[in-house]
Amino acid sequence: MNLFIDAGNTRLKWCLANQDEVLASGTGSLEDENPLGMSGELIGKVVSVAISTVASEERRTHLAGSVEKLCQAPVRFYWSEQSRNGLMNAYQDVSRMGADRWHGMYGAWLDHRQGFAVLDAGSAVTVDYVDRHGQHLGGYILPGLQMMLRSLRTDAARIWFDPDQGLATDPGKSTGECVNHGLAWLSAAMIERVIADARKLSLSEILVTGGDADRLIGLGLPGISRPDLVLSGLRAIHAEETSG
Ligand SMILES: Nc1ncnc2c1ncn2[C@@H]1O[C@H](COP(=O)(O)OP(=O)(O)OP(=O)(O)O)[C@@H](O)[C@H]1O
Ligand SMILES: CC(C)(CO)[C@@H](O)C(=O)NCCC(=O)O
Ligand SMILES: [K+]
Structure with a gap:
């Protein structure tokens, strides 16, 4: 095994x-x-x-x-690559791309050839777009949800709050509500942008992975949850590299 x-x-x-x-x-x-x-x-x-x-x-x-x-x-x-099996990396210097992004995209590419977005909501959030020809169109790197809460708590002297996993986005009426609703509101705005980009770029699926995937789906992301995406890309590459 x-x-x-x-x-x-x-x-x-x-x-x-x-x-x-x-x-x-x-x-x-x-x-x-x-x-x-x-x-x-x-x-x-x-x-x-x-x-x-x-x-x-x-x-x-x-x-x-x-x-x-x-x-x-x-x-x-295993690291990021220029291309594999029809999937092509948009980075000029692929050694700078996080291996998780490449392996996640490859895991997605094996099952979805119609163009897709991969949203990995981990310690950092990454968004990557791949068209139906396998061309990676580029992506975004954002702070993760816990990272944002932590920076508010440590870098602003008068912000005290208990983090919650709530989905409310209405204007808050206490520090805790303002912070927690603010994070959900920001996530919802990101979701709207990903949906708009996917439509504009004719990407037919949004695949979601990472520890905060369910939270984003709860906030309205119309994505397919694929907690195993990075591991499934890695498994496929390992099989290709070691067969024969
Ligand atoms: N049991 C858990 N432990 C830690 N974080 C969790 C857990 N369950 C959900 N999360 C959420 O998952 C996020 C971290 O995601 P994940 O575990 O995918 O990160 P990671 O793979 O280590 O990160 P990255 O690949 O971005 O470095 C945190 O923002 C946190 O809100
Ligand atoms: C952005 C993270 C932290 C997400 O896990 C990871 O993919 C990474 O460290 N990337 C390196 C920078 C890049 O991908 O361009
Ligand atoms: K990850």
Whole structure:
């Protein structure tokens, strides 16, 4: 079995899979001693490890070391590419693009050839557009929802509030409401823009992934929830690279 890991800035997601099916999946944290939280029985099945990561070089090295030791298996990292299987990256310097964006787009490309947007609402939010010819048209990088709340709390002296996951967007009448409704209101505005862009660019689907995907869908994003998007792109690339 192969172990696949999507290591973001906050959490990591993993799945244990062979060519056709996923045996197990879970989440973990780079901060934990056992970063995957996998049982010994599952760890024993791992013969190779493929990782997509946007973590710092220091955290990446640490992850590689601990996974290698834990699984006694070779670890391979996958990065952004210029093109693959008809999908073409708009970046001139693809080495600068977060691997999660490329793997998410590739996961989407395998199932949707009619043009799509990928919205990854993680520690940061990314939006990427791909047309029906497989051409990546470019994208956006925005602060994530938790990141915005954290910056309000730490950078503004008189803003005290309890964060909530509410969906209300009407004008707030307390600090807490102003902050929480403000975040939902901003997210709703982003959703409107993504919808308008998708229409203008003739993209037929919006695929949503990341920890805050459900929140955005709750706020009206007409998207398909694909929590596994990055891992499924990574699995496909690993299979292509190691077959034959
Ligand atoms: N159990 C959880 N732990 C942490 N964040 C969570 C959890 N559930 C939902 N979230 C939300 O998910 C967001 C982080 O998303 P995700 O886990 O996809 O990040 P990530 O993959 O580490 O980030 P990135 O890839 O952007 O670096 C946070 O803004 C938070 O609101
Ligand atoms: C934007 C994030 C943090 C989203 O996870 C990641 O894709 C990243 O670190 N990207 C590097 C910059 C870029 O994609 O251009
Ligand atoms: K991510």
